[in-house]
Amino acid sequence: MSNSYDAFYIGGKWAKPASSSRFHLINAATEEEIGSVPEASNADIDRAVAAARHAFDHSGWAALPAADRAAALKRFVAALSKRSPDLARAVSSQNGMPIGLSQMLEGQFSIGLVDYYAGLATSVQAEEKRPSQMGTETIVTRRPIGVVAAIVPWNFPVTLALSKIAPALAAGCTVVVKPSPGTILDSYVMAEAAQEAQIPAGVINWVAADRDVGAYLVAHPGVDKVAFTGSTAAGKLIARTCGELLRPVTLELGGKSAAIILDDADLNAVMQGLPMASLLNNGQACYNGTRVLAPESRYAEVVEALAGLASSLVVGDPLDPATHVGPMASSAHRDRVESYIAKGKTEARLVAGGGRPKGQARGWFVQPTVFADVDNSAVIAQEEIFGPVLSVIKYKDDADAVRIANDSAFGLGGSVWTSSRERGLSVAKGVFTGTIGINGYLPSIGSPFGGVRGSGLGRELGPEAIDGYLQYKSTYVFG
Known part of the structure; x- marks a missing residue:
């Protein structure tokens, strides 16, 4: 696995960055540089969001039968499984996670999570009929919410990325992932797996960026929902932006359990x-x-x-x-x-x-x-x-x-x-x-995870997570 990269994964391809800025990845145990990757600018975010928007609006991914999306996720599982040792080693080298833990959580639990949502994708009813108290019936339709900005921290970078990607894709959404500057190498391994799995172009995009460019992504007019894991302080800033935009947001924040x-x-x-x-x-x-x-x-x-x-x-x-x-x-x-x-x-x-x-x-x-x-x-x-x-x-x-x-x-x-x-x-x-x-x-994996009070809003994991990536529409039928 090469530890130096010169491109972002945007629109199903390796795209050259808009600037020469780079992140340098440091081994937490040795303090030695172990790799470097491009640092995204606002222009790179624009390209990634545009690719995700095009994929959502025009690729057919959102309208694809659930069984076909499930099959794509199954291919992703197979490609990730081959790279399980690389994922674990990349994480441990960057953030210091003990290798036994990273093998279990980053290299196995995370892939099991994708497999779980592949199995769950076909259980989502696009449409159902309900009795109506005033008319003949109500038709309730579920549609994917759109383009998701997934902002991932450094402590469990693989699991926390896939806990957003998997339910979003199962619902029919497209995703722009912004990993933490401290743990980026693992995102390239995941991107290579997505490419091998033939996930349609633009459905998943990875762009590494700092906090300011991340804020630009959160407020981007092409984004329909934000999914964030990180500190409570950062979560409050994101919540403020999303509140002003009336943009749906899931926040998995800090704790003192x-x-x-x-x-x-x-x-x-x-x-x-x-x-x-x-x-x-x-x-x-x-x-x-x-x-x-x-x-x-x-x-x-x-x-x-x-x-x-x-x-x-x-x-x-x-x-x-x-x-x-x-x-x-x-x-x-x-x-x-x-x-x-x-x-x-x-x-x-x-x-x-x-x-x-x-x-x-x-x-x-x-x-x-x-x-x-x-x-x-x-x-x-x-x-x-x-x-x-x-x-x-x-x-x-x-x-x-x-x-x-x-x-x-x-x-x-x-x-x-x-x-x-x-x-x-x-x-x-x-x-x-x-x-x-x-x-x-x-x-x-099968039960909702999230917090109350300063620990966040919304839930990840379980079937409840998919619900956060859906829009509901009720059609009242009177005759």
Whole structure:
């Protein structure tokens, strides 16, 4: 796989950029350049949107029988599957995701997601008849919404791109994808797969751009819907633009989820599951349960177990299968995480980590860090750190745990750990969040994923995602 590219994927072809500006991709573990790609200007966005608009209006893709769109997605699945190792390695090399995780999520889960929507595409009814209270009947028609601007972050670049592309294509939409400047190489692998799969020209287009050019895409008059995953701050700006334009938007934003350990929990089992629920992807996952709520009666025991867990995790080369925690995705992001750790040292008691790992002379590494005696009002308990930093918060009883979990500006994920399924479900029911797990946490392809409050608007995954890419029309028939 070449790591240097000189074109964008626009209109089913490799298109030369309008300027000479380039992004330089850096290996998060070595700080060495591993590739470079063109940086899009507004003119490149214009071309990509025009290609997507032409494909939507004139290629026949939107009007294609659902079975034919499903077949195209199946070809895409086959082409992506051949490139699964390349996708995983590209992601791990760029953002530091441990290779075992990138193989599972970026190289397999993401492709399964496309396969799921290929299977679901034929279930969408283009038209149905409903009884009418006033006339003879109502004919409800569903049509694809149009051109979608898909804006993807750096933490799960493959999965989060395909979670927009797959339902949009299943619905009959066309897409312009803007990957993050930090993780772009994987988008070229996906584009090569789309070309091999003979996805019609202009149905998917990839253009890498910075934030300003991304804002130009969001406001572009040729765009009909925006699908964004990223920070809450950026999401608010996008929401403002889309609100002014009355443009549909899906926002999957930040989180500060609670992992509630009940007093009957098996701590050994909890420590086995928490790395996936609270420290996934070096702590760089929006739904991570970084507020760990522990009962008063077992608080010291939980703190000790978490400190031991953090200290036992192998920090190192993300391409080494033995690594549990890789580097932060960029130097600037490591600085941000370290600033929160410094703040935490003034607000709480540090019991594990708190610095940079020894023996790592290069790379943007941070030790897995645990703070105890954290008040839920503390900065480290309220703001999204997006790194391997846990805050352990004490609670009195189940009702108090739910109250603390809900005392947040966010509401994306969460987990409840208990030996009683019924009790776990009861506690989970009281937590105001878009998703929550019992004795574990990992999103399911077939179920809606998204947040409440500052964690976003709309849902991805599940059949509900397709609905976000459809327009509805009711025709009232009186005779």
